[in-house]
Amino acid sequence: MSLVADLLFAMKPRCPACRRGRLFKPYSVSVVEECSQCHAKLGKHDVGDGASVFLIFLLGVSIVPAAWLFECLVAPPLWVHVVLWGFVALGMIALILPTVKAFIILLEYRHRPGEWKKN
């Protein structure tokens, strides 16, 4: 599979084994204990903070320069920065975190098959 195909797959998080069952609990980024379609034990393969750490780096690299540029061009009051960048950060987290987490689980499934066979 290509990187683009993997990222597209991760944008709609599904079980990496059968690619049909849900990967996360509803309205959450918690991994389900077991796939509803193939009964793979997905709960053992929660990547924990791995996706969050990656996202912190991504947000830091993108939001801090944007806030600095906004300050240089517009120079708004401090409360505008707090509200604006707070909502931007929360929105990016809500949009990107499930995809990153699903992508890491997909990579783990692909490159650590021994871990998945221990189910």
Ligand SMILES: [Zn+2]
């Ligand atoms: Zn499955």
